[in-house]
Amino acid sequence: MRILLTSMVIILFSLLTAGQALATRYTQVIFAADCVEWNADITVRIFWHLSEADMAYDVAIEDLDGNVLLNTSGIETLVDDDGDHFVTALLGQLWDDVTDEIIPLYGAFVIRAHFTLIATPENPVSDPHYEQLITVECAVVPNDEVSWGAAKSQYR
Numbered sequence: 001m002r003i004l005l006t007s008m009v010i011i012l013f014s015l016l017t018a019g020q021a022l023a024t025r026y027t028q029v030i031f032a033a034d035c036v037e038w039n040a041d042i043t044v045r046i047f048w049h050l051s052e053a054d055m056a057y058d059v060a061i062e063d064l065d066g067n068v069l070l071n072t073s074g075i076e077t078l079v080d081d082d083g084d085h086f087v088t089a090l091l092g093q094l095w096d097d098v099t100d101e102i103i104p105l106y107g108a109f110v111i112r113a114h115f116t117l118i119a120t121p122e123n124p125v126s127d128p129h130y131e132q133l134i135t136v137e138c139a140v141v142p143n144d145e146v147s148w149g150a151a152k153s154q155y156r
Contacts, residue, residue: 022047022048022124023047023124023125023126024044024045024046024047024050024053024117024119024123024124024125024126025044025045025117025125025126025127026042026043026044026045026115026117026127026130027043027044027045027086028041028042028043029041029042029043029115029130029132030042031113031132031134032134033059033061033111033113033134033136034136035095035105035109035136035138035139036094036095036096037092037093037094037095038059038092038093038095038111038113039090039091039092039093040057040089040090040091040092040113040115041088041089041090042055042088042089042090042091042115043086043087043088043089044078044086044087044088044089044117045085045086046078046080046085046086046087046123047085047122047123047124048085050080050122050123051079051080051083052077052078052079052080052087053077053078053087053117053118053123053125054075054076054077054078054117054118055075055076055077055078055089055115055116055117055118056073056074056075056076056115056116056118057072057073057074057075057076057091057113057114057115057116058071058072058073058112058113058114059071059072059073059093059111059112059113059114060072060111060112061095061105061109061110061111061112062109062110062111062112063107063109063110064108064109064110066110069105069109070095070098070099071098072093072098075118076089076091105138106138106139107137107138108135108136108137108138109135109136109137109138110133110134110135110136111133111134111135111136112131112132112133113130113131113132113133113134114129114130114131115129115130115131116128116129116130
């Protein structure tokens with residue numbers, strides 16, 4: 001009886017871990033950002049019987065106090081065109097394209113990127129969240145919006 005129970009537990013554990021291995025998951029996330037733009041190269045393994053999955057993204061540039069200065073978000077549908085269950089998404093945006101306002105970025109900032117694979121009853125997801133923080137130091141060439149005194153103080 002003990003051998004039968006042990007065997008059942010091992011089989012059940014094997015099935016559960018195999019199911020997680022088949023679930024939609026990230027296989028690679030390369031995120032880069034600077035004072036001009038952000039971009040992400042993301043590879044996802046889609047659940048074996050699906051041809052597409054949705055991924056939400058939220059990327060923000062924040063000051064050191066955590067105040068969001070610029071933010072972009074959306075949902076990207078990842079489509080498996082060739083049937084190999086792997087999808088690569090290339091995302092990115094210039095900070096100037098996020099808003100119509102000119103926001104001079106000079107000083108230290110934190111860029112926060114959060115990507116989330118959206119689970120559904122048909123699409124089990126393993127480790128749905130990916131988050132990365134990048135600290136950047138920005139300098140700007142002075143224009144009408146930036147005083148010379150503010151720009152020079154960044155270089156002293």
